[in-house]
Amino acid sequence: MRPVRALGASLVIGVMALASACGGSGDSGKDKGKTSGAGPVVVQAANGSVTIPATPQHIVSLSPTHTETLFAIGAGKQVTAVDDMSNYPADAPRSKLSGFKPNAEAIIATKPDLVVLSDDMDGIVDALAKVKIPVLLEPAATKLDQVYDEIQDLGKATGHTAEATKLTEQMRTGIQQTVASASKATSGHKLSYYHELDNQLHTVTSKTFIGQVYGLFGLENIADTADKASGGYPQLSQEYLLRRDPNMIFLADTKCCGQSAVSVGKRPGWSDLTAVKKQNTVALDDDIASRWGPRLPEFVKSIAAAVQKASAAK
Template sequence: MRPVRALGASLVIGAMALASACGGSGDSGKDKGGASGGGPVVVQASNGSVTIPATPKRIVSLSPTHTETLFAIGAGKQVTAVDELSNYPADAPRTKLSGFKPNAEAVIATKPDLVVLSNDMDGIVDALTKVKIPVLLEPAATKLDEAYDEIEDLGKATGHTAEATKLTERMRTGIQQTVAGASKAAGGRQLSYYHELDNELHTVTSKTFVGQVYALFGLQNIADGADKASGGYPQLSQEYLLRRDPDMILLADTKCCGQSGVAVGKRPGWSALSAVKKQNTVELDDDIASRWGPRLPDFVKAIAAAVQKASASK
């Protein structure tokens, strides 16, 4: 497994290393008290039951997805530091902190009263827990319900339960409506796709979180047959991809690797692909396509637009 895109690496690492874990916000109503009322609250995260003594005022996020969520649920003013890859929203307090090679001393120096992350790299969770800093480990979602659960976990932990619930409801409704509209436009046409993680042809299969989003539209993933290691993130050969000839090519490497519909068309043999000839290549935003947070509906809309266009040209 070689996820060369740093922005998507958290999704890959979390899905493979922590596939069985998820934030358990489904029982949020069982706990007495609440951060919005001063605490304490108990959140069931991947690292177990986490007690948050009082409403956090100095939150550190070491996950771009969770940074987006914190701001989306109204907890942005409580966030005092985020990792170097947390580039959205623009006013997030970015630092040199790393979510992939976390330095416990550097995190502690920011004096957080809550740390949120998606990967327990280099024993960061234990290191922070030993000095009594509450830590929420919310790994990369492996299915939609886990993404919603994690948002509600963060809402509960930060005193924004109602806002988190409203956000997940909007996301669910928006996604359902988008999928329904695109499926109707497709008129039952069976379409195949290739989702590109980098220009070395690393991709995703249907078993990954991203693959499950595509599956909402009933699409066929050409990479499923190439996943010999059953890891969900195979590297395709040029010959394999050309032979499979997908109806759609979706590029999630426009920022990291400078890829585009024009660039793809210049690759050896790619000009003969149906997706290239019919201009069914889609340039995705790398960040949106690799995160499982509040902007997930935007990713779904991009897929829907691709489905509608490809259906019309089928």
């Protein structure tokens, strides 16, 4: 869901949600939960009712977000291959498989008993269905409840329903507490922001998942009035951005494009921006800011800290 940089499994760059105090630590393969139930189970996914004959032991994940979730709910030992973009946790069995240019033959060669993905690229869902491989299509979330629903789907599919429920409860609670705490400190302050996807000034609007996350804090997105036909991901002109002068700048291009508060301050005209002058430029982890899985609460915490700081200096 992200039109500029492949953000995990869509480009929404993320699209936003929450995951901090719960998924961030993910068991990294040291699963404590047990795979309950021998199956079959039926999961309602974006590609319809999917029947999984037995608890899968050879899972292939073609989505960085879902890879994180599988490990966070204790299904890491059941994952035998993940796509080339799945870089967390570090010990996930990364391969040359691609979620953006999926190769049915290469996937089938891994002999999976379940394939999880977020995009049906090049008809991969039908291709795998023809050879009777169960496939769960769980697309990039467009709202927070969808995040939790997808985690529950993966829990049910892998025999880790209890762990999935615990994770979603932790995420909900963590996010609610973070937002509530920040709201007390920022009451009465109306702050604007700019979320940068790349150094070509591509950004997100309030209608995206990521924008909704910022919306939890009552922030004003300067890109909203610039979104004519880009579906929530406009490219701003430098003139427009300088004119709107946001109170805060969030950089979700620190890894992909090497951006930082220092580099932003050196851009022509940017040293006069309120966010730059008051040191309210926030460097985010590109991956955390673009994935809608268990580390979303960390993204929420980053926003909360920035909002509190900006409010105190306003």
